[in-house]
Amino acid sequence: MGDERVKTLPVRRTSRLSGFYQQSPERRRARLVEARWVAPEEAEGLAGLGGFDEACADSLVENVIGLHGLPLGLALNFVIDGVERLVPMAVEEPSIIAAASLAARLCAAGGGFSVTADPPITTAQVQLLDVRSVEASLAALVEKAPELLAEVDALIPTMRARGGGAREVEVRVLDATTLVVHLHIDTRDAMGANCVNAVAEALAPRLAEVARARAGLKILTNLADRRTVRVRAHVPLAALVTEAFSDGAVVRDGILEAQRFAELDPYRAVTHNKGVMNGVDAVLVACGNDWRAVEAGAHAWASRTGVYRPLTTWGVGVEGALEGELWMPLATSTAGGAARTHPGVLRALRLARVSGALDLAGLAAAAGLATNLAALRALSTEGIQKGHMALHARRVAAEAGAQGALIEIVAERLSRERVYRPERAREILAAEAARSREGCP
The missing domain is CATH 3.30.70.420 (Hydroxymethylglutaryl-CoA reductase, class I/II, NAD/NADP-binding domain)
Incomplete structure (x- = not known):
């Protein structure tokens, strides 16, 4: 007889977690355990404040009177130097994590992000x-x-x-x-x-x-020009096709026009670079790094020619594909400070499989290039407000008291009516409650 023992094949970790955004935080943590991104006890630690307490806070800064939290989310679909990664992001602004995940999926179609970094x-x-x-x-x-x-x-x-x-x-x-x-x-x-x-x-x-x-x-000096990182991405035309734009070249050209606008006008370049820092800062905050120092250095770097310019460049590559690069100073740390004492930071670093400071710099820069791409794509196609307002509708629904599946029901109705007032959300919520009491499906 042959060997009857069951051979367990290793589970391949993937950054493509389908339907992740539709699930509850508890179910998302369970998915991370199932995909072997985290151990069960680590998933439990991600809930709440991640083990962060007043004693830890008091050891980090002075005059502590309490704790102040930010949402910790995961950007999905990232492939960096051929390896699938989850990207932790701590940020209060809606749409940033969703935008990074969408853009990472577009870049993954062309092989993902490639990173080169200077010595630290x-x-x-x-x-x-x-x-x-x-x-x-x-x-x-x-x-x-x-x-x-x-x-x-x-x-x-x-x-x-x-x-x-x-x-x-x-x-x-x-x-x-x-x-x-x-x-x-x-x-x-x-x-x-x-x-x-x-x-x-x-x-x-x-x-x-x-x-x-x-x-x-x-x-x-926080102008860390000896410590820069470059991230590049290649997006095939097919990946740029949308429901409203069947020709990827049209989307590409719109992105290139938006890039040119930022190159010509510092007023636009500032907002362009804010889109980059949406991704960079969110990763740095999640991983306990000095995002203020990186911000200061990034904007000084953008002005190094005497004119404030965009941190990214976008152009046309092989077979007409969209090709982009982010080049900026990015001093990061995985030793000392919050990276040693803040339990939530430690969990974020482990979840992202960060191997050191240069790896963290590459991760943050990839997130920055992704959020920039997502913003340019939205601006040059359906407009930036569509995605923002969909997420805003969810927030209004939650503020009105909706929970669980009702958040999506109320948000969908608000978006369809293009009315985002809390009183309208409460009216819809009351109507749904009445329907439920009457036994309506």
Whole structure:
């Protein structure tokens, strides 16, 4: 007789969870367990505040008086460098998660997102004032650069042991009496603010001595231009076809026209880039990262030519496909801060299968390119309000007291009537309740 033991084949994790948006939060967590994205005990921890309590909050910030929550959702359909991923997003604005999931599905039709990232360089700045001779001070600092790098490494033995450390000393002239020294340090999986700030403060007297100047400010820069990430996507024309637009080339050309608008007009570019940051920020918040620093750096990067420009580019690729790229500075961390102490952040990082800071940067950037694509597609076809108002209808229904399946019933009616007033939602809800009491199907 042959071997009668049943061989259990491994379950393939997929980011395509059909009907996910129609299910209850409890059922969605069960789906994640069934698909082996999370263990049962991890799914339980996702409910509520994810184990986050006042004691943990009090250890993170000062003057804590309570907790303030945000919805944690999952963007689906992401394929990044050939691997299917779930993307956790913490955000209060409706349509962002749905938009990211839709755009990720379009990109998956062309192979998904590809990511390249710079080494995790964080830069400290030391301001040098009262410089007597810019030329002499500049020459002295350049000459002493190898010694200065060694002194930096001596200050951060733990970072060196992890493979990081000092990489370059750069000197910039600001005016006739002011220099600034950039200390570029590889901080591995840390964002590195505390590390490089400590280095800047410790090394400032030595730099001032070499330059024969007076040390001023000593702090990192959030313009992390040595720590950029590029995400690219290829969308076949067939994937761009919609019910209202049977020719994918028409949709593509509309997206390209919207891109051109952002390239020509900074007023449009700001809103264009806000669409990028919808995705980036939501991932960073979910994963406990400093989204404010990334925002500041992104907008400075968008202005680096002297004109504020879009962070993305879209063009025509092979066989007429739509091709896009997002290129921006993105300093992230999976070591220290909330990534070590906030249980909800830890669960989000595990759920997304984040392997380190560079991987998290790629994940956030892919979400940013996806939300940008979704916005451009909507704007150039049916308009941005259609998706927004459908989700707004659900929110109005819930505010009126609808629960479970009634939310969809009331929302569908509001959308059909194009009336989104709470009093109308309550009227529809009352009518449905009356129908139920009368036994109507």
